[in-house]
Amino acid sequence: MSSSPVLSPWSLNQPEVPGSLELLLTLAIIGMLGPGLFYAVIAMSISGWTGYARIIRGMTLSFREMEFIEAAKCLGTSDRYILIKHILPNVLSPVVLLATLNMAGAILSLAGLGFLGLGAQPPTAEWGSMLSDSQGLIFSAPNGGLVKEMEVI
Template identity: 50%
Template sequence: MVNWFVDTYKSLQPTWRELKLSFYLLNRNVLQRISLIIIALLVLVAIFAPWIAPYPSHAISETNPQDKLLPPSSRYIMGTDELGRDLFSRIIFGTRISLQTALIAVGLALLIGVPLGAIAGGLGGWADEIIMRITDIFLSFPPLLLAIAIAAFLGPSLSNAMLAIAISWWPWYTRIIRGQAVSIRERQFVRAALAIGTPMSRIIFRHILPNTLAPVIVQASMDIGGVILTIAALSFLGLGAQPPTPEWGLLISTSRTYFLNAWWYSTFPGIAIFITVLVFNLIGDGIREVLDPRTRKF
């Protein structure tokens, strides 16, 4: 038993060193350090939204017509909307919705794109041709335009918006993984595995795929901000979240009618989208530096 703990400790030492180096690389840049703090705060806000929001009942159901379109004050620090609901509370709950939908949409795109790219690059031949030609068809459309078309076909809802984004974004991951897999397929350890009779499916998912994930992780971390922006755009167009869901894009869409008289209604959700997208893009750059030694600046 003691030997098992000793062996486990020794095996974890390189991992801890890598984690310490990764944290150092992310933490040494001031912007990335601030971004890490903001993302941690956003996650905490999303998790504890019902306890952080001063008026959690305003997020969905409760209305107060007597307090409609009040400017920011000590009672409502970000003002109220056209139904007298606290805008700060709705933005807090919108944080949960935006992060959750972005993670699900990116996760679905990864589940579709990564295995297809590994199979295409690992097998080659007719499988590669079929998968990549289908990928090229999807890539021929701008992602936002394709997402709008799919969401309009499926019907306006937040779940359909997530599915539309996943369908329009998976080809990017397929192309990234396929390019990496083609390169790794020619390396000696893959040839050695083939020479001893290892099944190709095992080689793809045990040898090729783990060595192709670094660029996908970087791309996915940067795509979270883009997906949040896309979901906000779909909700703004009426194809995503529906009232009374406190989604940021939907808040901005609703606020257009009151923009001249209630500047705060559209300003604060817009600031939330801007900050969230920015910090995820900055963290994506930091993760790229951690995973790609060629981009490190010591």
Template identity: 90%
Template sequence: MSGIDPNMKHLWRHLPWVRRNRSRDASIKATADESTSLWVQSLHRLCKDPLAMIGLATLILLIMIAVFAPFLAPYDPDAIDISQRLQWPSEDHLLGTDKFGRDVLSRMIFGARLSLLMPAIIVVNSLAIGTTVGLLSGFKGGLVDSLLMRVVDIKSSFPGLLLTLAIIGMLGPGLFNAVIAMSISGWTGYARIIRGMTLSLREMEFVEAARTLGGSDGYILIKHILPNVISPVVLLATLNMAGAILSLAGLGFLGLGAQPPTAEWGAMLSDSQGLIFYAPYLMFIPGVAIMITVLAINLLGDGLRDAMDPKSGGMAEAMRG
């Protein structure tokens, strides 16, 4: 370009298609900057919510307990000592022992691993399926949209719990099968939300600009559409995490989830149901742990909702506008 006349350079910059391309580039960059700014603003609002911070701190504490379980547990969670069976909380066993003489505190600490990890896997699996279906349905439209939405309608016609029980009935009881069943049963909500937002976003200027510049469908979906639909989905996933914990614990209580001698809070409730009058602490302790975990997640979820609430001028308002 060094040999080109400066006047030609000046004319080149003002050609119509050059100006349009620069305008589209600026539009895409401005959209990305605005999305980042909105995330930062929402994070600041979240940090100012004391209840949300209590929920977050509680979750971090539970996660740390689960991660460092081998170092925190005073006993082997599966070690059986019949001579110590059904001991009430004492100095040697801070939370007592179960009907096999296993230390309840150790089993609670190790049980936090499965009781937190498995619901998280369920939510991630459901989110991945729902996001894929919603993005494809909303972006492609036409026949693809019709076919995928009919699948969603058929799936939604079955109650989630009954579908989960039916799948477990076919696969057999067990923690892994319960995770598969719940993952299959819980993705339609994500698909509907993401489809609706994608339908509105695909006609916006920054998407048209990216398409005009030669961006492929996959690039546009991942680079431009997905970042703009993820915030309400993150909120929904956070709230669904609490439901997944309760559902998985319920399946464990019914004997359809984790199987003995696996240390999992729902399974521990199931093991102790015949001892409620003789050793009530065996049901009280895992029940309280589940309650605290679900409460912490709900507090964090409410904080996220308030941070992204349209009335507070948050991310959801800007996205809708």
């Protein structure tokens, strides 16, 4: 018999719904701040910074042990100079890559919040609020709702 590992929501590889804790925290923050696009973006930023911090910390710790950092220390350069000139440029590209990959999820999360009425408010056009408005038309004019649903998908 093989024993399968027990995965908790706090482990690094979240098996079922990745980002579910972030979504719950985002909903809680928006519940405190109120609906609106600005508050939705603030809440998503507060709940989504941990992935970026993990990448930055891991990359910084790995670069700390590399030879060019040790060579710069031997030359007598300050820690600030090493951080700005050597570590920061090397850490920046994975952070930009992670931000690019997370952009689609952020757009869909904002659409979901807009669908619930917690995102952009009615004068502002937004996918989630447009889907919410077209719910009543699904039987009388299904083409209008289907087009908007396909845009989100």
